[in-house]
Amino acid sequence: MFIEQLYTNCLAQAAYYIESEGESAIIDPIRDIASYLKLANERGATIKYIFETHFHADFVSGHIDLAKETGATIIYGPTTKTNFPVHVATDGEEFPLGKVNIKVLHTPGHTPESSCFLLYDEEGKEHAVFTGDTLFVGDVGRPDLLDGTMKPEDLAGMMYDSLHNKLMPLHDEVIHYPGHGPGSACGKNIGKETFSTIGTQKLGNYALQPMSKEEFIKTITTGISPAPAYFFEDAKINKNGYEPLSDIISKALKPIAVEQFAELSKSGINVVDTRIPDQFELGFVPKAYNFGLNGQYAIWAATLLNIHQAIIIVCEPGKEEESATRLARVGFDNIQGYLDGGFDAWKDAGKRFDMVISIEPEEFAIDYNFDEVNVLDVRKPGEWDNGHLGHATHFNLSDMDKNIETLDKEKTYYIHCAGGYRSMIAAAWLKSKGIDKVKNVYGGFEKIKDKGLDVVHN
Numbered sequence: 001m002f003i004e005q006l007y008t009n010c011l012a013q014a015a016y017y018i019e020s021e022g023e024s025a026i027i028d029p030i031r032d033i034a035s036y037l038k039l040a041n042e043r044g045a046t047i048k049y050i051f052e053t054h055f056h057a058d059f060v061s062g063h064i065d066l067a068k069e070t071g072a073t074i075i076y077g078p079t080t081k082t083n084f085p086v087h088v089a090t091d092g093e094e095f096p097l098g099k100v101n102i103k104v105l106h107t108p109g110h111t112p113e114s115s116c117f118l119l120y121d122e123e124g125k126e127h128a129v130f131t132g133d134t135l136f137v138g139d140v141g142r143p144d145l146l147d148g149t150m151k152p153e154d155l156a157g158m159m160y161d162s163l164h165n166k167l168m169p170l171h172d173e174v175i176h177y178p179g180h181g182p183g184s185a186c187g188k189n190i191g192k193e194t195f196s197t198i199g200t201q202k203l204g205n206y207a208l209q210p211m212s213k214e215e216f217i218k219t220i221t222t223g224i225s226p227a228p229a230y231f232f233e234d235a236k237i238n239k240n241g242y243e244p245l246s247d248i249i250s251k252a253l254k255p256i257a258v259e260q261f262a263e264l265s266k267s268g269i270n271v272v273d274t275r276i277p278d279q280f281e282l283g284f285v286p287k288a289y290n291f292g293l294n295g296q297y298a299i300w301a302a303t304l305l306n307i308h309q310a311i312i313i314v315c316e317p318g319k320e321e322e323s324a325t326r327l328a329r330v331g332f333d334n335i336q337g338y339l340d341g342g343f344d345a346w347k348d349a350g351k352r353f354d355m356v357i358s359i360e361p362e363e364f365a366i367d368y369n370f371d372e373v374n375v376l377d378v379r380k381p382g383e384w385d386n387g388h389l390g391h392a393t394h395f396n397l398s399d400m401d402k403n404i405e406t407l408d409k410e411k412t413y414y415i416h417c418a419g420g421y422r423s424m425i426a427a428a429w430l431k432s433k434g435i436d437k438v439k440n441v442y443g444g445f446e447k448i449k450d451k452g453l454d455v456v457h458n
């Protein structure tokens with residue numbers, strides 16, 4: 001028996017490869033399936049099953065493309081309805097894989113069809129459980145992603161029953177493999193580890209501690225940040241089917257000459273610049289958005305943009321395919337090409353470009369202490385609550401579109417996040433909306449908090 005976790009950092013997502021006697025199964029594949037095919041080929045194995053723990057909301061799964069490529073059977077849990085061929089398993093149904101077996105545990109709560117997959121080893125002993133978004137390290141899946149078709153409280157009640165009746169009875173030594181790690185918005189506060197054991201979770205996971213069902217429901221439905229709009233779109237895509245990734249990438253890898261790119265950008269098409277913030281700030285196509293490849297690039301792009309609107313890309317030469325593929329992972333399906341020659345070609349052609357002013361924390365501290373500055377803290381609510389500047393305004397990056405009317409185009413705004421990545425996203429986004437007087441603070445709150453300023457806690 002062989003198990004490998006294939007972790008995609010920018011999505012904080014874990015897929016799994018299981019193999020026995022030349023037969024393999026993939027659990028929760030992402031959209032670009034090359035790594036699974038390569039691994040199976042290198043090991044001389046045939047992919048027999050594709051297990052889906054649920055209809056994913058935060059990324060587009062590779063289940064359909066992988067099934068077409070390999071002939072493997074797509075398996076979902078009970079109650080599943082799709083627009084493409086799948087095997088809808090019954091609760092407790094087992095699937096042989098070489099000398100091991102995989103058992104379906106229907107665990108509704110995150111979604112109605114959510115299921116975990118219990119792996120029995122060659123001796124028939126419980127070895128590992130793949131929990132998708134039902135159970136994370138230190139957390140459980142959010143119960144509010146059905147867009148009004150079911151109440152979060154009802155799903156939370158199902159989650160309580162699933163945890164107590166299906167997962168907690170498992171042996172303590174069973175390895176726990178979740179669908180996400182830290183940074184995912186599919187839970188409230190997912191732990192830093194990407195795997196654990198059932199026994200460890202029984203001891204330390206707040207959701208598995210003794211409490212009544214009513215207490216549990218209140219606990220897991222309180223303090224959930226609103227889900228990004230693309231979550232609901234991705235869930236629909238995973239349920240209804242999608243265009244092959246190869247077709248999307250083929251269209252995206254179309255080089256666009258500077259003059260044509262300029263016309264497209266003036267027409268209102270979204271320009272996505274994937275260079276790192278340190279490069280972007282020195283010059284960029286006017287009104288371009290910055291989502292650097294060095295961070296959670298696709299997640300933030302999908303959070304702030306409509307994934308179905310057309311986009312064109314600016315990137316470092318050689319990064320075109322990576323830029324497009326990572327966007328396609330979260331559902332961007334209308335990428336019309338990239339700037340041929342990158343930003344240098346734009347600049348060399350004498351085109352007008354914009355910039356972002358960035359300042360060191362020391363300069364910011366001087367301005368903050370001796371002037372009435374307008375500070376926008378774009379971190380998440382939990383980060384804000386754990387410490388923020390007394391005269392800052394909380395301007396959560398995820399909610400910028402809702403709050404932009406509160407800003408004055410005549411004022412200058414100092415923007416910071418935790419370390420500098422998100423503040424550049426915010427600065428570019430604000431400039432694209434006509435808020436031009438912005439200053440990005442290098443190093444973010446991690447550097448600012450050591451400058452002797454008035455840090456307060458909620």
